Amino acid sequence: MTFAEHHKGHARGGIAMAISVAAWILPGGVLAANAGDQLYERTLMTAADGRCRLFPPTISSALDAARAQARGATLRSGATELQVAALEQRARAKANSAACDSKDLTVAAARVKKAFEGYSQLLSMTYPGDVSSWKAERSVSATIPVWRLSQPSSFGSDRLMFGLAGRAKAVLAVSTFENGQRPYVARIILRDTKRTLGPYLDARSGRNLSGKIPPRNASLVFTAERREEAPVTLLPNGAKTGLAFRFPDAVAEAMSQLDPREAVTVEFAFAGRGEETTRKAYIEVGDFAAGRAFLR
DSSP states (O other): OOHHHHHHHHHHSOHHHHTTTTTTOOTTOOOSSSHHHHHHHHHHHHHHHHHHOOSOHHHHHHHHHHHHHHHHHHHHTTOOHHHHHHHHHHHHHHHHTSOTTOHHHHHHHHHHHHHHTTGGGOSEEEEEOSSOEEEEEOOOOSSSOOEEEEEEEEETTEEEEEEEETTTTEEEEEEEOTTOOOOSEEEEEEEOTTTOSSOOOOGGGTTOGGGGOOOGGGEEEEEOSEEEEOOGGGSOTTOSOOEEEEEOTHHHHHHHTSOTTOEEEEEEEEOOSSSOEEEEEEEEOTTHHHHHHHTO
16 A cells, blocks of 8 residues: 555545544654554644644644654655655645534643643654754743754864754854855755755765755855854853854745755855855754754
8 A cells, every 4th residue: 555545535524534543752752653543633633723722832832843843753764755745735724624623622621631742741852863853942031042953063173053043042053163264155955845845865964964956047045144252151162262153034934845855965165265165064864953942
């Protein structure tokens, strides 16, 4: 049975049948038959929550983070982006067909709430990837900028922290350059999902993230809006000084749409004699979307 054939069966049953395999399991749970089942179930309940306001905000964000994590796991399992989109569409259609006060939905909502109550109170989460991990922190300071979602990267002798920082969850790249050079601009380059059918993954690249980058003509390019001295609390471990580049908020949404196995490029440009020179760092997409949902 193919991926598509297996999940079409969900659409023919009622809400009780559709979520009977445990949409409410916490991340890492194994009761559902596979990642696609978990994605269908969590998408269904997230959509129902959006329409019927079934849960308090803490439970909603926990459920959405679990949904995003299941989406990543489904893509890692070999499903295509088109198959995942079709599965999500069927789940939302099923949720929209149920009355908010139906018995099936009420019972399912109670189970979800009970299972996610503990998870919703967590203050931090680590989302491991194939190469790197995302660290998510719900705690925030009113006076000191701290990382809310972050991933470190090294490129040559230079180092980078990338992610979301502060109350505003600003998209930042904070870098330190060993030789004291200062780039005049930074760019984020990632796959344009509207012009491509899936990620560019070179099976020979192994753990090398540079082999998971799309060609430039299939990419979106975001230029940093601001450059400033980085606060000490955002610097890579052990660094004393560095530069912080702030990017448009649209970067976070664009990254959330990517396949977890691919990578994005953070490119720093330096003025030189004639043409500019660049240095590139790579960030694994991983469960960025799940970490971002965890912070909501």
